[in-house]
Amino acid sequence: MISANTILLLALALAAPAPKSTPSTATKAVTGSQAARFKLKPGAAGQVCLECHGDFDQIMKRGFVHTPVKSRDCAGCHNPHASNHAKLLSAEPAQVCHTCHAGVVPANARSTHAPVKEKGCLTCHDAHASANKFVLQKPEKELCASCHKGILEGAAAAKYKHKPLETTGCGACHDPHGSAASDSLLKVAVPALCVNCHKTNTPIFAKQHMNYPVGKSDCTSCHDPHGSSKKGMLLDKVHAPVARMMCTQCHEQPGTPNALAVKQGAPGLCRGCHAQKLNAILEKNRVHQPVLEGKSCLNCHGPHASKRAGLLRGTTISVCGNCHADTIRRNEKAGSKHKPVADGDCSGCHDPHSASGALLLASPDRVQGCGKCHEWTTHSSHPLGAKFVDPRNKNLKMECLSCHRAHGTEFAKLMPYAKQTDMCVKCHESYRR
Amino acid sequence: MNRIPLALAALAALLLAPAVRADPLTLRSRGAIYQDDATGALRDPEGVACAEGALWVADTGNARLVKFGLQSGLPVSATVVKHAELQQPTALGVDGKGTVWVLDRKARKIGRVNPDGAFAGWLEVKGVETPAAIVPLAFKVDAAGGVVLLDGPSRKVLVLNPTGLVVRTLPLPPGDFVDVAGEAGGTIYAVDATGSVVWSAEKAATAFKPLTKGMKDVLVFPSSITDTGKGVLVLADKHGHGIVLVGVDGTFQGRQLDMGWNEGVVYYPTQTCLGAGSDLYVADRGNNRVQVFATQR
Numbered sequence: 001m002i003s004a005n006t007i008l009l010l011a012l013a014l015a016a017p018a019p020k021s022t023p024s025t026a027t028k029a030v031t032g033s034q035a036a037r038f039k040l041k042p043g044a045a046g047q048v049c050l051e052c053h054g055d056f057d058q059i060m061k062r063g064f065v066h067t068p069v070k071s072r073d074c075a076g077c078h079n080p081h082a083s084n085h086a087k088l089l090s091a092e093p094a095q096v097c098h099t100c101h102a103g104v105v106p107a108n109a110r111s112t113h114a115p116v117k118e119k120g121c122l123t124c125h126d127a128h129a130s131a132n133k134f135v136l137q138k139p140e141k142e143l144c145a146s147c148h149k150g151i152l153e154g155a156a157a158a159k160y161k162h163k164p165l166e167t168t169g170c171g172a173c174h175d176p177h178g179s180a181a182s183d184s185l186l187k188v189a190v191p192a193l194c195v196n197c198h199k200t201n202t203p204i205f206a207k208q209h210m211n212y213p214v215g216k217s218d219c220t221s222c223h224d225p226h227g228s229s230k231k232g233m234l235l236d237k238v239h240a241p242v243a244r245m246m247c248t249q250c251h252e253q254p255g256t257p258n259a260l261a262v263k264q265g266a267p268g269l270c271r272g273c274h275a276q277k278l279n280a281i282l283e284k285n286r287v288h289q290p291v292l293e294g295k296s297c298l299n300c301h302g303p304h305a306s307k308r309a310g311l312l313r314g315t316t317i318s319v320c321g322n323c324h325a326d327t328i329r330r331n332e333k334a335g336s337k338h339k340p341v342a343d344g345d346c347s348g349c350h351d352p353h354s355a356s357g358a359l360l361l362a363s364p365d366r367v368q369g370c371g372k373c374h375e376w377t378t379h380s381s382h383p384l385g386a387k388f389v390d391p392r393n394k395n396l397k398m399e400c401l402s403c404h405r406a407h408g409t410e411f412a413k414l415m416p417y418a419k420q421t422d423m424c425v426k427c428h429e430s431y432r433r
Numbered sequence: 434m435n436r437i438p439l440a441l442a443a444l445a446a447l448l449l450a451p452a453v454r455a456d457p458l459t460l461r462s463r464g465a466i467y468q469d470d471a472t473g474a475l476r477d478p479e480g481v482a483c484a485e486g487a488l489w490v491a492d493t494g495n496a497r498l499v500k501f502g503l504q505s506g507l508p509v510s511a512t513v514v515k516h517a518e519l520q521q522p523t524a525l526g527v528d529g530k531g532t533v534w535v536l537d538r539k540a541r542k543i544g545r546v547n548p549d550g551a552f553a554g555w556l557e558v559k560g561v562e563t564p565a566a567i568v569p570l571a572f573k574v575d576a577a578g579g580v581v582l583l584d585g586p587s588r589k590v591l592v593l594n595p596t597g598l599v600v601r602t603l604p605l606p607p608g609d610f611v612d613v614a615g616e617a618g619g620t621i622y623a624v625d626a627t628g629s630v631v632w633s634a635e636k637a638a639t640a641f642k643p644l645t646k647g648m649k650d651v652l653v654f655p656s657s658i659t660d661t662g663k664g665v666l667v668l669a670d671k672h673g674h675g676i677v678l679v680g681v682d683g684t685f686q687g688r689q690l691d692m693g694w695n696e697g698v699v700y701y702p703t704q705t706c707l708g709a710g711s712d713l714y715v716a717d718r719g720n721n722r723v724q725v726f727a728t729q730r
Contacts, residue, residue: 265586285520285521285538285539286521286538287538289570289585289609289611292541292568292570292585292586293570293585293586293588293609294585294586294588296586322627323609323626323627324627324654325627326649326653326654326672327672357477357494358477358494358701358718358719359701390694392693392694392695393694393695393696393720393721393722394467394474395467395468395474395475395476395720395721395722396694396720396721402694416692426694426695
């Protein structure tokens with residue numbers, strides 16, 4: 001016999017609202033019943049799309065087929081009737097992918113791969129099938145080289161290669177989507193990532209590092225993890241004391257309690273060898289603030305090794321961009337760009353250490369400075385130079401910067417106005433219309 | 434009962450409230466200062482300080498100071514002050530006695546010049562282990578001669594009493610700090626140029642906290658901060674070529690001026706000061722002049 005209580009419980013259970021499912025489970029449930037959803041005829045599920053999209057026979061022969069394609073669940077991503085999105089997708093592309101792949105970027109990511117953030121999954125993946133693992137558009141290294149050509153070409157040319165990159169590829173150390181652990185998409189932060197393979201408690205490791213306790217130091221301040229032509233996979237440019245293994249020139253003796261501590265901070269320590277350079281810098285009227293501030297020389301230069309001349313901590317544009325991102329961004333967005341900025345050659349015009357005039361311009365005469373690249377005297381008849389007063393301001397002389405902006409503008413010829421005449425009539429007011 | 438009149442009063446206050454709310458401060462050009470009385474044109478002037486009846490200008494490119502006598506806020510006379518010690522005068526300040534405090538970029542020290550123009554020596558910082566290691570990047574002086582100093586190497590703000598003794602030290606947060614200001618109540622302000630953030634530390638605070646949010650959209654690369662003493666902080670936006678106003682509560686109160694070479698616009702402005710008549714003086718470095726603006730609400 002069924003008791004009244006049982007009937008009551010059953011009735012309550014049936015009447016209760018169905019538990020809310022997460023979007024992914026809901027979607028899976030729906031895609032799983034494609035036939036029911038679109039009231040397909042018996043046997044049509046998984047077949048009806050291919051009647052028109054016959055090329056999928058070939059696509060599905062590729063080595064790696066996206067799961068919904070493999071299961072012929074086209075409606076898992078597309079709406080077969082109508083959509084507000086390209087390719088009849090059921091939502092925005094990223095949203096469609098996230099239905100199943102929501103966790104690829106950690107919620108608290110310290111670094112996220114630019115294509116994931118800016119361009120979308122299809123920058124790297126094929127939505128249907130590919131000859132490459134993870135449905136990648138190209139083989140991994142080739143794909144990564146589409147943007148990171150310099151790194152991979154350097155790695156290929158390197159005399160001393162890093163084995164994980166050679167054998168496993170970029171994914172050995174990097175997560176291609178995002179990382180909660182580290183910058184640069186590293187799966188684990190340095191040095192923990194490195195010591196997974198390189199044991200720091202071995203005699204050979206100690207000998208190679210002059211018995212300094214570097215196990216917890218940043219390996220990449222000396223070594224190039226992508227390979228190098230320097231022995232020990234050191235970065236291309238090595239600070240002379242490091243190259244000569246004369247660590248004690250700057251650091252305390254190994255074996256002492258604070259062995260890694262430097263004997264003196266910068267710039268005092270740097271002055272020991274670079275006194276002449278430092279004196280020349282400080283002799284000029286205007287010293288770039290980073291030289292005088294905090295870590296001084298080390299604000300821009302690495303103390304051990306670097307990929308760049310002058311032991312710069314990065315490319316010129318990235319080092320300068322740490323503080324002057326606005327200037328660099330302006331040139332990037334500009335309709336007319338100034339080539340030295342676009343090329344990252346800030347020091348083409350500026351002295352990064354000090355100068356006698358404003359804006360740290362390397363040439364005291366601004367017109368002559370521009371003249372290094374622009375032979376203005378051969379193509380300009382406009383009065384220019386110390387003899388000509390700017391009609392707008394009696395304390396200014398006519399110079400290139402009277403009309404042009406050196407870091408790009410949205411208008412032609414680096415001018416700050418949309419029409420050239422708008423610029424000209426600022427001085428030649430009688431021609432204003 | 435008194436309830437109805439009270440309610441009416443509350444209603445009236447509510448209706449009147451928008452009318453008494455302070456309007457944004459606006460700047461109206463009153464002219465510009467181009468040279469001293471003779472033929473000496475200003476060159477790359479980076480500093481201004483407002484004194485009683487006078488405006489001091491750091492004429493940086495000419496390695497000199499110029500004292501302009503003012504009438505109704507505009508210059509009527511000029512006195513050139515030149516000292517061998519001051520080769521690169523930049524930021525200026527004036528204390529209650531009329532002494533001019535000068536940050537000299539070449540000497541990397543803060544000097545003092547008496548109201549009559551005589552050089553009165555360098556500021557000696559006391560109460561720190563190595564005073565010689567201090568490299569002041571910016572400073573402000575108060576009426577009593579107390580100094581707030583931004584020290585580059587240590588990345589700290591030092592507060593000095595009028596004898597030069599360090600009485601308070603505040604470490605700077607990450608960022609690229611270019612100027613400081615102190616107000617009478619003991620609050621210290623510091624400006625991060627790359628983050629476009631004003632930080633503050635109240636009298637008893639041991640660390641700075643952000644006063645404003647990042648203002649990159651309206652403030653590109655500030656070079657100085659001036660406390661008007663009227664609840665408004667004036668930021669000279671050097672790379673953005675303008676003046677940005679922020680309330681002492683951190684609220685953005687507007688952006689004034691634009692880039693240009695004519696009077697009324699600026700080109701790499703560096704320091705500002707508010708005169709007794711509420712005129713704002715702007716060291717318009719890139720235009721080799723000082724501009725005078727009437728402040729209006």
